[in-house]
Amino acid sequence: xxxxxxISISDGRDYxxxxxxxxIRTAEDKLADRLGAAGHTVIRGSAPVSTNTxxxxxxxxxxAVGVDLTVLHYAVWAFPHFTMLAAGSLPGPxxxxxxxxxxxxxxxxxxxxxGALDQIGRExxxxxxxxxxxxxxxxxxxxxxxxxxVASLRGATFGRIGxxxxxxxxxxxxxxxxxxxxxxxVEEIDQWEIVRRAELADAGEKVKAREWLxxxxxVHYDGEKLTPALLERQIGSYMAMRELIxxxxxxxxxxxxxxELTQYFATMDIAEALLNDPYDWNGPKESHVCATEADMDxxxxxxxxxxxxxxxxxxxxxxxxxxxxxxWDLCNSGQHATWFAARSDDPAENLARVHLYPEVFFFPAxxxxxxxxxxxxxxxxxxxxxxxxxxxxxxxLGSFESYDEDTNQALMKQSTFEWPHAxxxxxxxxxxxxxxxxxxxxxxxxxxxxxxxxxxxxxLGVTLxxxxxx
Ligand SMILES: C[C@H](O)[C@@H](O)[C@@H](O)C(=O)CO
Numbered sequence: 001x002x003x004x005x006x007i008s009i010s011d012g013r014d015y016x017x018x019x020x021x022x023x024i025r026t027a028e029d030k031l032a033d034r035l036g037a038a039g040h041t042v043i044r045g046s047a048p049v050s051t052n053t054x055x056x057x058x059x060x061x062x063x064a065v066g067v068d069l070t071v072l073h074y075a076v077w078a079f080p081h082f083t084m085l086a087a088g089s090l091p092g093p094x095x096x097x098x099x100x101x102x103x104x105x106x107x108x109x110x111x112x113x114x115g116a117l118d119q120i121g122r123e124x125x126x127x128x129x130x131x132x133x134x135x136x137x138x139x140x141x142x143x144x145x146x147x148x149x150v151a152s153l154r155g156a157t158f159g160r161i162g163x164x165x166x167x168x169x170x171x172x173x174x175x176x177x178x179x180x181x182x183x184x185x186v187e188e189i190d191q192w193e194i195v196r197r198a199e200l201a202d203a204g205e206k207v208k209a210r211e212w213l214x215x216x217x218x219v220h221y222d223g224e225k226l227t228p229a230l231l232e233r234q235i236g237s238y239m240a241m242r243e244l245i246x247x248x249x250x251x252x253x254x255x256x257x258x259x260e261l262t263q264y265f266a267t268m269d270i271a272e273a274l275l276n277d278p279y280d281w282n283g284p285k286e287s288h289v290c291a292t293e294a295d296m297d298x299x300x301x302x303x304x305x306x307x308x309x310x311x312x313x314x315x316x317x318x319x320x321x322x323x324x325x326x327x328w329d330l331c332n333s334g335q336h337a338t339w340f341a342a343r344s345d346d347p348a349e350n351l352a353r354v355h356l357y358p359e360v361f362f363f364p365a366x367x368x369x370x371x372x373x374x375x376x377x378x379x380x381x382x383x384x385x386x387x388x389x390x391x392x393x394x395x396x397l398g399s400f401e402s403y404d405e406d407t408n409q410a411l412m413k414q415s416t417f418e419w420p421h422a423x424x425x426x427x428x429x430x431x432x433x434x435x436x437x438x439x440x441x442x443x444x445x446x447x448x449x450x451x452x453x454x455x456x457x458x459x460l461g462v463t464l465x466x467x468x469x470x
Contacts, residue, residue, distance in 0.1 A: 002144035004035055005067035007045035007058055007086060009078035009109065017050040020076045020104065024048045027075035027099060027131075034131040038141055043067055049078075055085035063090050068148035071140065074098040074109035083113035087122055093147045093459060094124040095140065125455075146455035149307035153460075154183030158299060159248055161241075162191040162256025165293040170385070170439040171254075173296040181391065181461060182300065187248050191256055195265055197243055198236030205239060206232040212281035216351035217338075225358035225366035234270035234367045237261075238280070241271050245288060252303045254294035258363075266367035267359055268292060269334020273370045273420075276312045276337035279347045287312045291441075292335040298441045301384045301393075308452045309445035312337040314374065316422060318442050320415045321430055327401060328424045329415050330442060333363070334370045336420035341372035343446060357418040373408055374400045374422035380449040381426065384462065385438030393457045394437055396467035397448055398426040428467035436465070 008028045010017050025048070032042045043065045045058040062070060070090050072083055074097065087094060094117070098110035110126060117124050125143060129136040164172045175186045210231050213219060221227060245253065253275070255261075257268045274280050275290035289306055291299035292315060302313040314337070316330035341353040356368035382395035401423045402408055412421050422444070426433060450466075457464055 001039035001041070002068040002141070002148045003041045003043060003066065004140070004144050005043045005045070005062040005065075005070035005090075006032055006035070006073055007062060007070060008048040008073040008075060009082050009086070009113065010048040010050040011077055012050060012079040012082065014050070017048070021048060023104060024075050028073060031071070031073060031097070031131040034137050035140065038137050040141065040144060049082045049086060052082065052085055055082040056089050059086035059089035063092070067092060068151055069093050069095055069144040071095045071097050072113065074106040074113065075101075075104060076109060077105040078109035078113065080109075080112040080116045084116055084120070087117060092151070093143070094122070095143055096124055096126045097140070098126075098128045099130065100128050142451045143455050145308060146452045146459060149304055149452070150456050150459045152307045153303065156183070156251040156303070157185045157187050157249060158296065159187050159189055159244060159250035159253040160294055160296065161189050161194060161244070161253060162260070162294050165256045165258045168293060168295070168440070170297065170441070171293050171295040173300070173386075178296075178300070184300070186296075187250065189244060189248065191261055193244060194237050194240045194255070194261070194268075197240030198233060201236040201239040206235045209235040209238075209281040213351070213356065216348050217354040217356055219356045219368070220358065222358045226356065226368050230266055230367045231270070231356070233266045234268075237266065237268055238271035238274045241275060241290065252289035252299050254291040254296060254299045256294040257292055261365065262363040263365055266365050267334055267363050267369065269359075269370050270368055272335045273338055276315070276335075277339050277347075278312060287337065287339075289313060291315055292332065293441075295441055297384050297386070297439065298443060301382065301443045304384070304453075304456060305380070305443055305445045305449070308449050308456065309380075309447065311445055312339045314340055314422060314444040316442055316444070317440055318437070321434075322411060322414075323430065326425065326430070328426060329411065330374075330422040330424050330444070331415050331419050332441075333416075333419050334368075336370065336372070336374065336422070338370060338372060340374040340420070340422065343375050343377070360416055360418050369418040370420055371418050372420050373402055373412065374420070376400050376402050377446055378448055379424065379444045379446060380453065381424065381442055381444045382453065383437075383439055383442055387438065391460075391462045392438075392465045393453060393462050394465045394467065395450060395453055396426055396428050397450060398424050398444070401425055426467070427469055429469060432467060436467070
């Protein structure tokens with residue numbers, strides 16, 4: 001949940017303010033209470049703003065505590081220049097909220113303040129209604145969560161391990177554009193660091209991890225492309241990534257993988273799956289977004305989605321369209337977090353559905369591919385893509401499906417069985433999707449988060465390109 005500042009704006013005539021201060025206080029108490037009950041941390045202004053000096057000082061106090069979103073609250077007619085002064089000391093996003101109450105002209109106060117902000121080009125959003133309305137509190141929460149997600153990107157570092165894979169232009173973004181639009185720095189690290197560190201990684205930990213995988217997942221050794229030694233090399237790659245993340249303070253990462261590592265070392269499938277998972281053999285941990293093929297826009301989408309949903313994020317190729325069923329096979333070498341198999345907090349429950357198969361012919365270096373089928377449920381799917389240099393969020397609702405065992409197996413066998421799969425029904429006709437979607441990779445989080453994603457995009461200056469059958 002988010003940190004929300006609440007500052008009530010009042011009338012500048014002292015005799016009027018004196019007469020309505022109690023009314024403002026009661027309305028603000030109710031708002032703060034309902035936001036707190038919804039799980040947000042509420043930082044209230046130390047006083048209602050009834051003078052120009054209070055406008056600045058109260059706003060500075062709230063900003064100094066650190067909030068994701070500030071609600072400027074209009075329960076009464078409020079002098080608009082107080083809003084302008086307060087806004088000048090509030091660097092973050094603003095939400096203007098008025099009551100709709102015939103007794104006191106709060107709505108008029110909001111319209112006058114909003115108009116003044118419009119005149120100077122200060123972005124803000126406006127909501128109105130009674131804090132007893134659950135819908136209103138949800139809407140404020142959507143804006144606050146989006147603001148928190150956007151704020152978390154600013155100042156973050158993306159670790160790019162290796163460069164453009166296999167000529168994939170959609171995996172490469174402009175670092176100046178990232179810095180300007182999202183406030184993200186890109187640290188370039190050579191893949192050699194994975195090789196070097198994987199070999200040096202603690203041998204005892206590698207054995208412990210291998211035995212954990214052997215105990216909880218289904219490991220299909222073949223003595224050639226998948227051996228205990230190769231699995232340990234993949235585990236060592238995960239340990240190398242963890243070291244790099246710690247040493248370089250990386251918030252999210254991408255690994256090129258193909259072709260160098262997949263031909264001459266091992267695939268990064270285990271590393272990428274475990275990084276994205278909320279656990280490893282040592283217990284629970286934070287899920288770390290790591291995109292295969294060093295896909296920068298993929299990783300950026302995933303990082304934004306993670307900060308909105310607070311779950312692992314799916315990364316997948318849009319691999320096949322089963323036109324007879326109108327479902328898509330979202331499938332990618334090893335990348336899917338094993339969490340998606342059952343979406344359980346208990347790793348054993350997810351891993352019981354995971355099969356580690358010897359890598360397929362694309363990847364001569366071998367290692368395990370991380371096969372499973374994503375559990376069913378409603379999903380938000382999308383990706384930040386660029387059209388003529390400008391970012392757009394291609395966004396849609398969908399659901400993952402699964403069928404009886406024979407059908408699942410038969411469908412997965414039509415593409416690359418050994419890789420992880422998700423059968424997705426998209427709220428988009430196939431013709432629309434194939435003619436418009438701007439990449440080979442797509443990303444997904446459980447639930448319908450489109451409202452928050454839309455708001456985050458508006459804060460980021462990213463246009464929306466929504467797909468729907470409606
Ligand atoms: C077959 C290739 O090696 C795969 O990596 C390819 O299917 C992709 O994942 C492209 O995103």
